[in-house]
Structure formats: C-alpha cells, structure tokens
Ligand SMILES: [Zn+2]
C-alpha cells in the first residue's frame with residue numbers, strides 16, 4: 001500500500017514524503033511541506049505560505065512557493081481547492097477526507113462526514129457516468145463566524 005492511502009502516517013517527515021513520491025529533497029521543498037505538515041487540516045494560499053516561510057528562508061521567492069505547491073499537488077501530497085479572489089488554497093492530503101467551506105471567512109476545513117457509504121448516483125445517472133471519486137463539500141459558517149457563537153453539536 002502506498003503512502004496517502006488508508007495506512008498513511010501523517011507523522012512521517014517532509015523528507016520521507018518527498019522521497020516516497022520521487023521528488024528530490026531540496027531545502028525549499030522540505031520547508032514548504034514541513035510547514036504544512038505542522039498544521040494538517042489548514043489550507044493555505046501560496047501567498048500565505050510564502051509570508052509564513054520568508055522569516056525562515058529570506059531568499060524564498062514567491063514563484064518558488066507556487067512551483068513547489070504545483071509539484072506537491074501533482075504527486076498527490078497536497079490538494080488544491082478553489083480559494084479567495086481566484087487564488088487557490090492548498091492543504092496536505094495524506095488521508096481521504098472531505099471539506100467544509102465557511103462562507104463567512106472563506107476558509108476550508110477538513111471534515112469526516114458520516115453516512116457517505118449510502119451516497120450513490122441514481123440509476124439513470126449511473127448509466128451516464130463512471131464515478132471515480134466522491135468529493136463532498138459542506139457549506140456554512142465555522143464556529144468563529146457563526147452569528148451566535150459555536151454551532152450546536
Ligand atoms: Zn469562518
């Protein structure tokens with residue numbers, strides 16, 4: 001079984017993940033992935049990441065961060081989601097998960113929905129489409145943006 005599947009161990013270091021995916025370990029790649037692994041479940045724009053990492057590596061160019069995110073997405077370590085003002089959001093994607101999008105702060109959150117096993121296309125649709133994957137997006141307000149504090153559970 002390959003990393004990223006069910007047995008994935010997010011605790012693995014950035015270096016090990018890069019090697020496993022056949023990417024050469026460079027200080028820049030390690031820095032970007034390291035930072036993302038520190039906060040699994042957070043989704044960043046390239047600019048946010050660039051801003052956060054510049055303190056550690058002042059010569060890190062914005063374009064380099066974009067390129068690295070594209071590479072990490074290509075090998076499946078990172079997912080790309082539509083983001084604010086047309087800029088994509090990136091999060092680590094080591095285990096299967098779905099998303100909640102807050103319409104208030106426009107941030108993505110990883111969620112684990114229940115009841116997905118019962119989700120299927122109608123027989124009509126199944127005749128037309130071959131389903132390869134299911135991606136569920138919940139919309140609403142996160143606890144910080146909910147008008148009356150945290151939503152009830
Ligand atoms: Zn919010």
Ligand SMILES: [Zn+2]
Pocket residue numbers: 041079091092097098099109110
């Ligand atoms: Zn995610």
